Amino acid sequence: MKDFGNPLARALNLALIAGAWLIVPGGERGEWWREWRAELWQARHEHACDSRVSWASERALFGFCLGAYQDALCLRRLERRTHPVHRVRFGAAWQCIVSMVVLLVVSYTPSRVLPGVRAERKLARVPTRSGLVLIQDANNEDSPATISSGQYRAWKERKQEFFDDFAFYRVTREKVRWPQHDGSGWSIARASSNFFSLVGLPLQPVRAESGIVLSESAWRREFGANLDIAGSEVQLGSRRATIVGVVPDGDWGLPGKVDAWLLEPESQGTSAGAGYVVAHLSSSGESKVRSPRVQITSYAPHRTPDDFLGISVCHDVPTPLRIFLFAVLLAMLALPAVTSVSISEYSVSFDEVSWKRQALCWGFLAAKIALLLPTAYFVSVGVGYGLTTVTSASATYLQLAVSVFGCLLGMCWVLSDQRKRCPVCLERVAHPARVGQFSRTFLAWSGTELMCTGGHTLLHVPALPTSWFSTQRWMFLDPSWKFLFADPVQE
Amino acid sequence: MAPGKNPDTRLSHTAAMILQALDAGFIYGFSIMEMTGLPSGTVYPAMRRLERDDLIRSQWEKQSIADAEQRPPRKYYKMTAAGRATLESSRKRYPLLERLFPTEEVRKA
Numbered sequence: 151m152k153d154f155g156n157p158l159a160r161a162l163n164l165a166l167i168a169g170a171w172l173i174v175p176g177g178e179r180g181e182w183w184r185e186w187r188a189e190l191w192q193a194r195h196e197h198a199c200d201s202r203v204s205w206a207s208e209r210a211l212f213g214f215c216l217g218a219y220q221d222a223l224c225l226r227r228l229e230r231r232t233h234p235v236h237r238v239r240f241g242a243a244w245q246c247i248v249s250m251v252v253l254l255v256v257s258y259t260p261s262r263v264l265p266g267v268r269a270e271r272k273l274a275r276v277p278t279r280s281g282l283v284l285i286q287d288a289n290n291e292d293s294p295a296t297i298s299s300g301q302y303r304a305w306k307e308r309k310q311e312f313f314d315d316f317a318f319y320r321v322t323r324e325k326v327r328w329p330q331h332d333g334s335g336w337s338i339a340r341a342s343s344n345f346f347s348l349v350g351l352p353l354q355p356v357r358a359e360s361g362i363v364l365s366e367s368a369w370r371r372e373f374g375a376n377l378d379i380a381g382s383e384v385q386l387g388s389r390r391a392t393i394v395g396v397v398p399d400g401d402w403g404l405p406g407k408v409d410a411w412l413l414e415p416e417s418q419g420t421s422a423g424a425g426y427v428v429a430h431l432s433s434s435g436e437s438k439v440r441s442p443r444v445q446i447t448s449y450a451p452h453r454t455p456d457d458f459l460g461i462s463v464c465h466d467v468p469t470p471l472r473i474f475l476f477a478v479l480l481a482m483l484a485l486p487a488v489t490s491v492s493i494s495e496y497s498v499s500f501d502e503v504s505w506k507r508q509a510l511c512w513g514f515l516a517a518k519i520a521l522l523l524p525t526a527y528f529v530s531v532g533v534g535y536g537l538t539t540v541t542s543a544s545a546t547y548l549q550l551a552v553s554v555f556g557c558l559l560g561m562c563w564v565l566s567d568q569r570k571r572c573p574v575c576l577e578r579v580a581h582p583a584r585v586g587q588f589s590r591t592f593l594a595w596s597g598t599e600l601m602c603t604g605g606h607t608l609l610h611v612p613a614l615p616t617s618w619f620s621t622q623r624w625m626f627l628d629p630s631w632k633f634l635f636a637d638p639v640q641e
Numbered sequence: 642m643a644p645g646k647n648p649d650t651r652l653s654h655t656a657a658m659i660l661q662a663l664d665a666g667f668i669y670g671f672s673i674m675e676m677t678g679l680p681s682g683t684v685y686p687a688m689r690r691l692e693r694d695d696l697i698r699s700q701w702e703k704q705s706i707a708d709a710e711q712r713p714p715r716k717y718y719k720m721t722a723a724g725r726a727t728l729e730s731s732r733k734r735y736p737l738l739e740r741l742f743p744t745e746e747v748r749k750a
Contacts, residue, residue, distance in 0.1 A: 192672075
């Protein structure tokens with residue numbers, strides 16, 4: 151079979167027809183495609199006999215191919231008449247639930263993708279021990295690295311009343327080398343070997359003479375997140391150290407940005423120079439020290455007492471979940487001021503509706519609230535931590551604001567939607583009809599009437615709330631109305 | 642009653658032209674387009690409706706014939722008895738219809 155005309159133009163023609171092919175009903179696509187290909191061949195044979203592009207003929211062929219869309223739509227219409235699809239009611243309960251589930255999935259996605267939100271999740275993973283206090287010189291609050299290693303040893307050796315353990319670390323900049331790598335400058339925290347057990351991070355006891363613990367960011371950056379890195383050796387100046395683990399990144403509340411922690415056994419003594427001392431409150435200390443900042447006076451034999459400042463390093467930063475729960479509380483308190491919380495009055499007893507329908511009605515309301523809350527949570531986390539840095543205070547406030555407004559607006563919508571749903575079939579009432587005149591409110595009823603498309607109920611919404619008709623009312627329609635509704639919803 | 646069952650069915654002028662073209666021996670879509678001067682977006686949907694109403698029926702050309710002429714097989718359309726009856730009544734309604742195209746006999750002559 152010989153093809154005519156320019157191959158690119160021919161491909162474009164075929165692509166156009168392929169687009170129309172998608173509209174054709176599934177069962178007829180094969181034959182339709184075959185016929186239109188044959189007709190296109192014939193058209194090209196007539197209009198484009200050589201390989202040169204003639205704009206006039208290509209325009210004619212383009213018009214010919216566009217006709218395929220009208221043909222496909224015609225077939226689709228004929229198919230619809232032959233096999234009418236079941237009419238989908240607008241505002242069905244299942245549509246509402248499906249829409250909310252889709253919204254939940256869409257709002258959840260950013261919490262898995264946005265870097266800020268992922269960082270927040272990592273931060274929440276960092277386990278820290280309660281009762282940790284960072285001790286620093288009371289006269290030099292600006293620089294917390296003011297405690298000498300000698301002072302640390304003195305505290306550690308003496309029996310303490312308020313603290314049961316101390317750890318020391320000092321941050322230095324050092325060049326680190328390892329095989330197949332010339333080395334780079336790292337921020338190294340030389341820490342006492344009990345550091346991780348004191349702060350409460352699970353770490354196996356260090357068997358190597360000098361163990362080094364990498365931060366997660368350094369592990370990913372320098373070693374490409376190699377899982378077999380444990381046991382490898384790195385060179386810090388003239389000293390060799392064995393990599394013994396990786397700790398998650400996160401704001402532990404301790405000062406100093408660190409790429410790795412070099413654990414030095416107590417027998418070797420801690421490195422000279424001023425550093426940070428972290429202490430853990432004993433049970434008696436915890437009962438007596440309640441303030442996040444506490445003045446500490448250290449007494450030593452033959453010396454004048456020294457004053458220090460103890461600052462709690464426990465995470466008192468509220469987690470996103472706690473912020474959200476607080477926001478939900480605020481939203482619930484504010485809700486009655488924004489909208490009416492009553493669902494509605496009923497002109498006849500609700501007993502007309504079976505208990506199953508009643509349970510379904512309340513279950514539907516509960517399902518909407520259950521889907522709304524996680525959606526609002528994920529949106530608030532996405533906005534709060536996706537747009538700001540994780541340690542920023544604005545992230546907390548932003549999340550709180552988004553949570554409150556999200557929950558408030560969401561609950562208003564949930565209640566408003568519930569008020570417009572027929573208590574029998576849970577479909578939204580439709581066909582609003584204006585009844586009466588607003589100016590004659592006190593002489594005759596004035597408002598809007600809406601009808602359940604299934605023929606179960608009529609909803610009266612007053613135009614102006616009055617003492618005798620303050621909220622909307624449902625009126626249950628008796629079976630004599632049924633003949634008006636061609637396609638009643640099955641009860 | 643389906644339109645095809647009633648010879649008095651009133652066809653649109655376009656549909657009548659297509660039936661007339663078929664009667665004149667133009668029996669596949671593109672040839673009808675060329676002869677009537679109607680665009681593809683009119684001819685093909687009209688033929689779908691005529692086929693639905695049993696006024697015409699379609700049949701694929703044998704592959705061997707198409708292979709011999711080095712082209713894809715065509716889908717040929719043919720008028721049914723109901724289609725002929727309807728065309729006759731349409732000719733009364735549109736007297737100039739017969740003069741639009743030469744019939745097979747005229748062309749042979």
